Amino acid sequence: MAKRRSASIGRAGRARFRALPLIAILLAGTPLAGAQQARRGASPLDLPRPGYERRSTHVGPAEIRIDVEVAALYDSNVYATSTAATGDAAVIARPRVEIDWRGANAELHGEAYADTRRYLDQGRESATSFGAAVSGRIAPAREHVLSGEMRFDRDIESRADPEARASLLLRPRKINILMGELGYALNGSRLRLNLTGGVQKLDFLDPNEQDRDFMMWRGSARATWRPAAPVAFFAEAYVNRRNFRTAVDLSGVNRDATTYGFLAGVSREVSPRLRGRVGAGVFRFDPEDAALDGYTGFALSGDVTWNPRARTAVTAQLFRGDVATARAGATGRTDTRIALRIDQEAYHNVLLSGRAGWTQSKYRGVGADTLNTWSLAAEGEYLVNRAFSLFVGANYARRTARDRLDRFSRAQLQAGIRARF
Numbered sequence: 001m002a003k004r005r006s007a008s009i010g011r012a013g014r015a016r017f018r019a020l021p022l023i024a025i026l027l028a029g030t031p032l033a034g035a036q037q038a039r040r041g042a043s044p045l046d047l048p049r050p051g052y053e054r055r056s057t058h059v060g061p062a063e064i065r066i067d068v069e070v071a072a073l074y075d076s077n078v079y080a081t082s083t084a085a086t087g088d089a090a091v092i093a094r095p096r097v098e099i100d101w102r103g104a105n106a107e108l109h110g111e112a113y114a115d116t117r118r119y120l121d122q123g124r125e126s127a128t129s130f131g132a133a134v135s136g137r138i139a140p141a142r143e144h145v146l147s148g149e150m151r152f153d154r155d156i157e158s159r160a161d162p163e164a165r166a167s168l169l170l171r172p173r174k175i176n177i178l179m180g181e182l183g184y185a186l187n188g189s190r191l192r193l194n195l196t197g198g199v200q201k202l203d204f205l206d207p208n209e210q211d212r213d214f215m216m217w218r219g220s221a222r223a224t225w226r227p228a229a230p231v232a233f234f235a236e237a238y239v240n241r242r243n244f245r246t247a248v249d250l251s252g253v254n255r256d257a258t259t260y261g262f263l264a265g266v267s268r269e270v271s272p273r274l275r276g277r278v279g280a281g282v283f284r285f286d287p288e289d290a291a292l293d294g295y296t297g298f299a300l301s302g303d304v305t306w307n308p309r310a311r312t313a314v315t316a317q318l319f320r321g322d323v324a325t326a327r328a329g330a331t332g333r334t335d336t337r338i339a340l341r342i343d344q345e346a347y348h349n350v351l352l353s354g355r356a357g358w359t360q361s362k363y364r365g366v367g368a369d370t371l372n373t374w375s376l377a378a379e380g381e382y383l384v385n386r387a388f389s390l391f392v393g394a395n396y397a398r399r400t401a402r403d404r405l406d407r408f409s410r411a412q413l414q415a416g417i418r419a420r421f
Contacts, residue, residue: 066095068096069093071391073091085408086122091118092414097111105140109136115129144184144187148183154176191226197220202215212244218238220237234264234279238261242256255324273306311345318337318338320334330365354376394412
């Protein structure tokens with residue numbers, strides 16, 4: 001475990017930042033609408049259900065929603081180790097509050113959450129993550145939309161993260177993540193332009209991990225051409241800059257780097273059965289340290305949803321690109337992810353979902369290794385009434401690698417209750 005050198009931001013933090021430009025683009029291109037309005041082609045999990053609609057609280061023009069989830073979890077491999085797996089049970093509580101305000105040409109959204117888990121035997125794995133965010137957008141004119149977001153998260157690094165280097169005798173690493181982003185969209189009849197810019201700061205609370213702290217800036221520009229509805233074509237250029245807190249990491253390498261990329265593809269946005277975007281292109285990893293080699297690779301980004309029926313949704317997600325690393329001996333890292341999710345309304349008050357995924361983390365450099373992780377997950381939810389539901393879920397993950405320390409298999413089972421106010 002000690003060989004792992006990390007400058008990654010944790011699985012949840014990386015996913016949030018990479019998704020931000022796409023989220024901003026989707027929001028900027030969407031008309032302002034009420035919270036309860038069901039969009040065309042919506043997930044069956046979000047469709048209106050007469051008799052089971054949640055009761056929202058209104059304070060003036062603002063709508064407040066409170067969710068609380070309590071569950072019991074069993075984890076067959078708490079530390080995600082290759083041998084001598086340790087299983088344990090935990091109790092989990094996840095409260096969440098959301099506030100929405102909508103005007104004629106503007107809207108604001110705020111949220112706060114916490115995720116607390118307490119293990120019965122392995123007490124040092126007990127942890128609490130939490131965060132809050134505020135976002136908004138305004139349309140000063142019909143063709144122009146401005147958007148922005150500020151967010152703070154206290155994340156907990158997963159033991160299954162390939163960059164994790166914390167000893168099993170120590171608690172998982174805590175990370176403070178601060179993010180801000182601005183976006184602008186110009187919507188013409190056939191041409192759409194989206195500009196986004198953002199910054200993210202990562203701070204590992206353990207002073208022994210300060211070489212993993214960094215600032216990341218990202219900017220992107222996307223042009224979309226719609227020759228005829230519902231098909232559109234787009235081209236996007238982006239740049240991603242990482243500056244680390246220390247001059248070098250624990251292995252003596254300067255990890256500051258800039259990544260440039262270009263994507264082009266097609267989107268389908270006005271069909272009730274098929275919608276989404278798929279783009280392909282190239283990226284260039286340009287490190288500052290002369291000891292690290294630059295790298296040009298194939299880039300991929302996509303999110304496509306197919307609704308064969310109103311109560312069924314099949315979503316495919318694709319990604320390939322550069323990911324931050326400070327692993328000893330590694331000059332760089334490229335991740336490829338493919339996931340397929342199915343959401344199904346089995347009955348009016350019975351919801352089912354399933355997910356299968358594959359992630360490949362390919363390291364470059366001395367002793368380079370390739371990590372392949374396969375995962376399966378399923379959940380069923382029974383709506384008791386407007387306020388309460390019961391759920392059960394299971395997931396399984398398995399990772400293979402040349403290095404035995406990087407391998408693991410893990411199964412988790414959970415059951416609980418959700419309350420919505």
